[in-house]
Amino acid sequence: MMSNLFSVFDPSASTINMSLNWMSTFIGLLIIPTIYWMTPSRKSIFWKNITMTLHKEFSVLIGPTGHAGSTLLFITLFSFILFNNFMGLFPYIFTSSSHLMFTLSLSMPLWLSFMMYGWINHTKHMFAHLVPQGTPSVLMPFMVCIETISNIIRPGTLAVRLAANMIAGHLLMTLLGNTGPSLPSSLITLLIIGQIALLVLESAVAIIQSYVFAVLTTLYSSEVN
Template identity: 70%
Template sequence: MTNLFSVFDPTSSVLSSQMNWISTMVGVMIIPSMIWILPSRMTVLWNLITQTLHKEFKMLMGPNMFPGSTLMFITLFSLIMFNNSMGLIPYVFTSSSHLAMTLALSLPMWLAFMMFGWVNHTKHMFAHLVPQGTPPALMPFMVCIETISNIIRPGTLAVRLAANMIAGHLLLTLLGNQGPGSSSTVLILLVFTQIMLLVLECAVAVIQSYVFAILSTLYSSEVI
């Protein structure tokens, strides 16, 4: 099992420095669009995606949102989707499959939301601990349940993203290890299965970044 999970180990070193995390910064070198005289098809497609996300995040956050608030969540979506997509390239380290990366995204953002809500809307935050229509006898239990569910939010965000990213890669690794000792028929079936799983992983890379951004938006809308 140690060898099985070693492909996800970020501590391997090349040239006396950890090179795995550099995959997170590669996008800075390949994204510059200012050199285009006319917008490329990729730029037009990305503008369409960001405009759609802006409209959806704006609708979720409501009329009380601060101007430019959606830019933070669009950037978060872009960062996570880029890192997830980089992990689909063979022999490239997926930084979003580790809690060191995902928890660093979710925990500071959740702390900022909580500090803003409790400082500026204290009564609203207390009222939010008891859902509307709760019987008086259940109110103390609902306060405990809502408090616990609120505290574990950054953990669930981080674990959900890391677990979904590592699960598909682990399954691809398990199937790939079965290839050398298999017959031709089984090998063809394995290759076909891995291609289908790779297509699924491409969808998961986008879906998980979208889910992370949407849940962050919903958490922020509760404290506004």
């Protein structure tokens, strides 16, 4: 019995006095050994095609000035977020990607490393980014303030975007699911169809949000080169 509508997103909830909610993040370690099988399966071939497509897209976004192998970081980030998003679609499994502790832990270190690398190695380039090309002299101080604020809030927007999108769909499914016992039997079929449609929508959101997070992180990294 949920004491609160948001208790499904509470990582402090425990089972048999053991907090196992964050364990869903590490379940993916169990499927890693199958990658190293000598005979590839359809699943591994399918995933390899996806990673190669992502590698080509991220290489274009990073540009020729990017470091070799840097796309591996963003493909891993995409895979990690995608796995956690899908784990949250299973019943009674805590959606770790809906918690700001998880999303900020991904976005903040990446943003800090990009900023430190850019300001230490490409200081003039970073200063040039604060004033867009063609800005009138009168507006330059305002543009510097706006660009500085937009740079500072980037990790927060990345984290909140992912967490809010995962929470929104799960809350809607929870609200609809809780109305089931009070509905007449004639409307139960409509409720089930609606829940299935929402589940399909949430599956698409899980893919889109992991892709958006990885693409935006790639774009932020390309600005410091």
